[in-house]
Amino acid sequence: MENFKTLIIILMSSVLVNNYVLSRFLGICPFLGVSKKLNQAVGMGISVIFVMLLASAVTWPIQYYILDTLGLGYMQNLLFILIIASLVQFVEIVLKKFIPSLHKSLGVYLPLITTNCAVLGVTINNINDKYTFTESMVSSLGCGLGFLLAMVLFSGIRSKIEESEIPQSFRGLPVTLIAASFVSLAFFGFGSIVENLIGG
Amino acid sequence: MEILLAFLIVFAIGLILAVILTLAAHFMRVEENELVKNVRCALPGVNCGACGYAGCDEYAKAVAENGENTNLCIPGSDCVAKEIAKIMGTEYKDVKELVAFVNCNGNCDATTSKAHYDGQMTCRAANLVYGGPGKCRFGCLGCGDCVRACPTGAIYLNNGIAHVNPDICIGCGLCVSDCPKNIISLVPQTAKVWVMCSSQDRGAVALKNCKNACIGCKKCENACPSGAIKVENNLARIDYDLCTACGICVDVCPTKCIHRI
Known part of the structure; x- marks a missing residue:
């Protein structure tokens, strides 16, 4: 039971409190780039969840069984990038062959994620936080969901922005960045809520 | 010694991944239909949707796999139709080239406004306010939604109404669907x-x-x-x-x- 509670806390806090985009400022590039339309935002979000889960599942054993046993912890960044990039490529090939419909719906987003810092961030933070394998999977799921949440929220805000009259000098990217900072500020409100709600 | 170990580990993992990827690419290659690819190359690639499909890719697929007509690409007109017919080995069919035409001549000399409109300057928004500021409830609003919709810049505003330059118009019909008054029609060239x-x-x-x-x-x-x-x-x-x-x-x-x- 205690274990289950920890998992829930990890999940909720990685979705809301430590949201990768809005609190840790990782993965800002797709956040600003692909959030113009809702369906694109959802597509990207789901692809990120998928890749984050997969990447954590592969990098966790590599860290503990290969790098740590050989005392090569410092090679973490380099190897994780290498592994994530090849993994995404491999998944793309497999999907294209066996599940063409899923490949089509994930479409251009899969290769885009190859070098996404949020994915690398999740895998490295899982190691830094000394999560067990289950915990790190839950945390990746939470981070992916948080990314999806941020994308969906922000695509709604952006469609509102596009309808409104904005001063000339703020049009385009400036107003998008300002809006992003407001959403980020709003997410700071979640700090410590989760522990108090569940942890008690 | 330690650096050698690190080097070997990274090298080994890199090599394993490279082998896996190469093998995967080789054994799980998806055979793409050559015809689809060739037809797609012949199409102009503006994804306008004038053929009735979602884009050039979809149309190419329909032509190559379902035997769709080869003369549906209006922007590409005759030369593309010939090209596709050649690839498919079917007889060339003439394309009915269309151009957009604005069915309104209510310029500033002919008609006046019934009210002053001070809102957002798009036709869609203006049309929401009692059908727009113009006296005629059917006429061109002159805010240029069609101008912005046009991918080739063939539409211009002159004296309060939109005009189409038929030499530049590719007949894609994007302006037709963007006009809130539905006064743009596609007519034969x-x-x-x-x-x-x-x-x-x-x-x-x-x-x-x-x-x-x-x-x-x-x-x-x-x-x-x-x-x-x-x-x-x-x-x-x-x-x-x-x-x-x-x-x-x-x-x-x-x-x-x-x-x-």
């Missing part, structure tokens, strides 16, 4: 005579609102030797399959709302 009005008001009302309006008097309908003009809902319409571009209707029209090159 060979058309020489147009009714420049969309008003379905009764003659007296239409004329009061705009000097260039079609009043539905049926003079053109009676004068047309080939029976190509019909007046429906107080508005003359030309059937371009029958029109011979003789120009008699242009001469008899009392309000000069039928135009000819």
Whole structure:
């Protein structure tokens, strides 16, 4: 039971409190780039969840069984990038062959994620936080969901922005960045809520 | 010694991944239909949707796999149709080139506003406020939604109404769907005579609102030797399959709302 509670806390806090985009400022590039339309935002979000889960599942054993046993912890960044990039490529090939419909719906987003810092961030933070394998999977799921949440929220805000009259000098990217900072500020409100709600 | 170990580990993992990827790429290659690829290459790639498919990729697939007609690409017109017919080995069919045409001549000299509109300057927004500021509820609003929709820059605003430059227009029809008044139509490129009005008001009302309006008097309908003009809902319409571009209707029209090159 205690274990289950920890998992829930990890999940909720990685979705809301430590949201990768809005609190840790990782993965800002797709956040600003692909959030113009809702369906694109959802597509990207789901692809990120998928890749984050997969990447954590592969990098966790590599860290503990290969790098740590050989005392090569410092090679973490380099190897994780290498592994994530090849993994995404491999998944793309497999999907294209066996599940063409899923490949089509994930479409251009899969290769885009190859070098996404949020994915690398999740895998490295899982190691830094000394999560067990289950915990790190839950945390990746939470981070992916948080990314999806941020994308969906922000695509709604952006469609509102596009309808409104904005001063000339703020049009385009400036107003998008300002809006992003407001959403980020709003997410700071979640700090410590989760522990108090569940942890008690 | 330690650096050698690190080097070896990274090298080994990199090598394993490279081998896996190469093998995967080799054994799980998806055979892409050559025909689809070739047809897709022949298409212009503007993804306008004039053919009725979601984009050039979809159309190429339909042509190659389901035997769709080869003459549906309007922007590409004859040369693309020839190319596709050659790839598919079927007989070349002529493309009916279309151009967009704005069925309104309610410029600032002919009509005035019934109210001052001070909102967002898009046709869509203006149309929401009692059908726009113009006196004629059918006419062009002149805010240029079609200008912004046009991928080739063929539409321009002049004296309060939109005009299409038929030389640049590719006939994709994006402006047709963006016009909130539905006054842009696709006509055959060979058309020489147009009714420049969309008003379905009764003659007296239409004329009061705009000097260039079609009043539905049926003079053109009676004068047309080939029976190509019909007046429906107080508005003359030309059937371009029958029109011979003789120009008699242009001469008899009392309000000069039928135009000819």
